[in-house]
Amino acid sequence: MARETVYFDKQPKITAVSTIAGQKEKSGPISEFIDEFMDDDRFNEDTFEKAECKMLSHIIGKVVEKKNLPLGEVDALIAGDLLNQIISSSFAARNYSFPYIGVYSACSTMSESMIIGSLLLNGGHMENVICATGSHFSTAERQYRYPLELGSTRPPQSQWTVTGAGACLLSNNEEDIDYPKIVSATFGKVIDYGVTDANNMGAAMAPACADTIVTHLKNTKTKPTDYNLIVTGDLGVLGSRIVKDLVWEKGYDMNSNHVDCGEMIYNICEEEFQGGSGAGCSAVVFNSFFYKKLLQKRYDRILFLATGALLSSVSSQQGESIPCISHAVEIKR
Amino acid sequence: MARETVYFDKQPKITAVSTIAGQKEKSGPISEFIDEFMDDDRFNEDTFEKAECKMLSHIIGKVVEKKNLPLGEVDALIAGDLLNQIISSSFAARNYSFPYIGVYSACSTMSESMIIGSLLLNGGHMENVICATGSHFSTAERQYRYPLELGSTRPPQSQWTVTGAGACLLSNNEEDIDYPKIVSATFGKVIDYGVTDANNMGAAMAPACADTIVTHLKNTKTKPTDYNLIVTGDLGVLGSRIVKDLVWEKGYDMNSNHVDCGEMIYNICEEEFQGGSGAGCSAVVFNSFFYKKLLQKRYDRILFLATGALLSSVSSQQGESIPCISHAVEIKR
Numbered sequence: 001m002a003r004e005t006v007y008f009d010k011q012p013k014i015t016a017v018s019t020i021a022g023q024k025e026k027s028g029p030i031s032e033f034i035d036e037f038m039d040d041d042r043f044n045e046d047t048f049e050k051a052e053c054k055m056l057s058h059i060i061g062k063v064v065e066k067k068n069l070p071l072g073e074v075d076a077l078i079a080g081d082l083l084n085q086i087i088s089s090s091f092a093a094r095n096y097s098f099p100y101i102g103v104y105s106a107c108s109t110m111s112e113s114m115i116i117g118s119l120l121l122n123g124g125h126m127e128n129v130i131c132a133t134g135s136h137f138s139t140a141e142r143q144y145r146y147p148l149e150l151g152s153t154r155p156p157q158s159q160w161t162v163t164g165a166g167a168c169l170l171s172n173n174e175e176d177i178d179y180p181k182i183v184s185a186t187f188g189k190v191i192d193y194g195v196t197d198a199n200n201m202g203a204a205m206a207p208a209c210a211d212t213i214v215t216h217l218k219n220t221k222t223k224p225t226d227y228n229l230i231v232t233g234d235l236g237v238l239g240s241r242i243v244k245d246l247v248w249e250k251g252y253d254m255n256s257n258h259v260d261c262g263e264m265i266y267n268i269c270e271e272e273f274q275g276g277s278g279a280g281c282s283a284v285v286f287n288s289f290f291y292k293k294l295l296q297k298r299y300d301r302i303l304f305l306a307t308g309a310l311l312s313s314v315s316s317q318q319g320e321s322i323p324c325i326s327h328a329v330e331i332k333r
Numbered sequence: 334m335a336r337e338t339v340y341f342d343k344q345p346k347i348t349a350v351s352t353i354a355g356q357k358e359k360s361g362p363i364s365e366f367i368d369e370f371m372d373d374d375r376f377n378e379d380t381f382e383k384a385e386c387k388m389l390s391h392i393i394g395k396v397v398e399k400k401n402l403p404l405g406e407v408d409a410l411i412a413g414d415l416l417n418q419i420i421s422s423s424f425a426a427r428n429y430s431f432p433y434i435g436v437y438s439a440c441s442t443m444s445e446s447m448i449i450g451s452l453l454l455n456g457g458h459m460e461n462v463i464c465a466t467g468s469h470f471s472t473a474e475r476q477y478r479y480p481l482e483l484g485s486t487r488p489p490q491s492q493w494t495v496t497g498a499g500a501c502l503l504s505n506n507e508e509d510i511d512y513p514k515i516v517s518a519t520f521g522k523v524i525d526y527g528v529t530d531a532n533n534m535g536a537a538m539a540p541a542c543a544d545t546i547v548t549h550l551k552n553t554k555t556k557p558t559d560y561n562l563i564v565t566g567d568l569g570v571l572g573s574r575i576v577k578d579l580v581w582e583k584g585y586d587m588n589s590n591h592v593d594c595g596e597m598i599y600n601i602c603e604e605e606f607q608g609g610s611g612a613g614c615s616a617v618v619f620n621s622f623f624y625k626k627l628l629q630k631r632y633d634r635i636l637f638l639a640t641g642a643l644l645s646s647v648s649s650q651q652g653e654s655i656p657c658i659s660h661a662v663e664i665k666r
Contacts, residue, residue, distance in 0.1 A: 003408040004432045006458040047651055075336040076520060083645065084417040086437045087653075090523060090643035094656040099337045099520035101445065102643070102658075104419050104437040112434065119452045125339040187409060187432030190423060310435070312418035318380055320420075323427040325435075 005219035012121040013179035017287035018063035021164030033288035048138040056092035075126035106308030109133040134165025135278030159277035166283030180294040186216040192323040202239020208324035210246035224254035228299040233282035233306035234262035236274030261285035338552035345454040346512035350620035351396035354497030366621035381471040389425035408459035439641030442466040467498025468611030492610035499616030513627040519549040525656040535572020541657035543579035557587035566615035566639035567595035569607030594618035
């Protein structure tokens with residue numbers, strides 16, 4: 001039936017983006033593309049959780065400002081994050097008076113929110129929607145793993161949760177022509193190969209990501225070389241190797257044009273091990289580096305797949321493995 | 334601009350429903366409409382969390398079975414729940430091989446998922462989608478409030494989290510004509526009147542619910558009496574009084590045709606105080622009692638608003654008040 005893939009004939013445009021990140025991301029290789037950096041990880045708030053919320057609230061305001069849009073013209077905010085009950089997104093939404101659609105897809109939130117936004121625009125229901133997500137090293141670490149004060153040793157298969165947030169504005173106004181556009185998308189399935197190590201997200205997420213890539217290629221009758229790049233969210237170094245192998249096993253070769261946001265955001269040294277992760281990873285990298293390259297027409301077709309691990313600390317404590325998901329968005333210039 | 338309200342010209346049909354609940358709900362006034370009951374709250378699982386997941390997985394299978402649909406014909410599952418990282422929904426989705434769209438809107442999940450499902454059907458992208466959510470007294474209590482073993486005294490403003498889950502199948506096949514149909518919906522905004530008592534959900538959620546009701550009535554140019562009923566999710570006894578007052582202040586009188594699922598699910602005695610709550614409350618009541626009444630043409634137009642409190646235990650501990658939301662779905666026969 002192949003209805004995992006949805007096509008947007010009205011081609012919603014990505015008309016503005018906004019990103020913010022921390023000092024660690026500032027010293028990474030793509031920092032020149034990121035809009036703003038926080039001086040410290042608390043962002044002048046009492047707690048890291050409140051800082052994460054403030055980052056989201058901040059970039060939502062900024063993306064509207066960049067497009068020069070009155071706040072009343074924003075039809076909806078679609079957002080989610082990694083914190084329990086996605087409080088960063090919901091509390092950020094409280095600062096604005098537009099309709100709010102909360103989503104949860106772990107680190108795959110950026111692409112899920114872009115698909116739901118595209119559905120609203122393509123159906124002619126709305127004209128301007130904001131898609132946003134973010135993450136924070138300190139909130140994620142203490143929620144999913146150990147208290148920060150414990151100073152736990154990080155194993156070599158681990159990734160570093162990105163402190164940062166990204167938002168994009170999808171619009172379908174008549175004057176919005178010369179922008180990157182979303183032409184199709186493929187919803188992911190929940191896939192679990194039985195990985196139980198909450199430090200090895202890349203290996204856990206790679207099978208779900210590979211499944212969505214292969215599904216999208218099959219449904220759209222395309223091959224990897226039809227895209228300038230296939231961009232995955234936060235598989236990291238190890239996960240990227242695995243996803244390429246898994247896709248290759250299905251008869252597709254994406255060795256020459258696959259990149260992973262988790263491999264791009266840091267100068268990977270010992271501390272980061274496998275690279276970046278977190279909902280903020282793909283949100284920051286896509287809405288900074290990739291958006292600019294699309295705008296400059298350096299790329300004219302990319303497949304963007306944020307990747308999410310759907311575990312919780314409770315599911316891990318109860319002995320469960322890690323189910324994962326990845327939603328794909330095809331963007332053309 | 335009034336783009337909070339979306340209209341579905343293809344009118345997605347609700348072609349099947351499925352519900353399950355616990356023994357406490359079995360002794361309530363609408364139990365004859367609920368499909369199945371668990372013999373015990375653990376549902377033959379090790380933990381309450383796994384039982385909650387099993388309930389969801391069970392009703393997803395049942396709703397497909399009721400419609401006599403091959404599993405391969407299901408185009409997507411849209412689900413969410415109250416547990417951290419919506420693990421009940423994600424782990425339930427793992428048991429099926431269809432695309433999964435995770436949402437989080439606390440106890441407003443039932444209506445949010447129905448709106449997203451309607452968008453997919455109305456846009457012609459998909460033909461059969463399942464919307465599902467649930468909750469469990471024991472998982473919610475220990476996650477949001479106190480360990481069960483503590484035997485905390487419940488204050489008089491508290492509600493009882495429903496142990497139960499509900500799913501509906503939205504379809505747009507040509508042969509699906511004589512079913513309740515979703516004609517429009519209004520997305521809610523995040524509204525916070527400063528309530529900080531995590532036991533007083535009804536009072537916290539009423540303003541958000543009132544806002545969505547008034548917005549929907551204004552945008553659709555209707556008045557409360559145009560509907561057989563305005564059905565709210567889980568405001569409980571106190572919250573129901575407040576929402577009627579707030580709506581009345583805006584010039585609408587819904588005293589004669591408002592009902593609340595939280596007031597309907599239990600024979601309200603001392604233990605339940607203000608009535609039922611939880612994502613499962615509106616999911617069970619809508620997909621049992623109201624669906625049957627719509628099917629029997631007892632009602633021909635209802636406005637259904639699940640209501641959600643977007644707090645987490647961390648946000649409460651950090652001194653935050655409770656932001657709330659409510660999404661509305663208009664259903665016609």
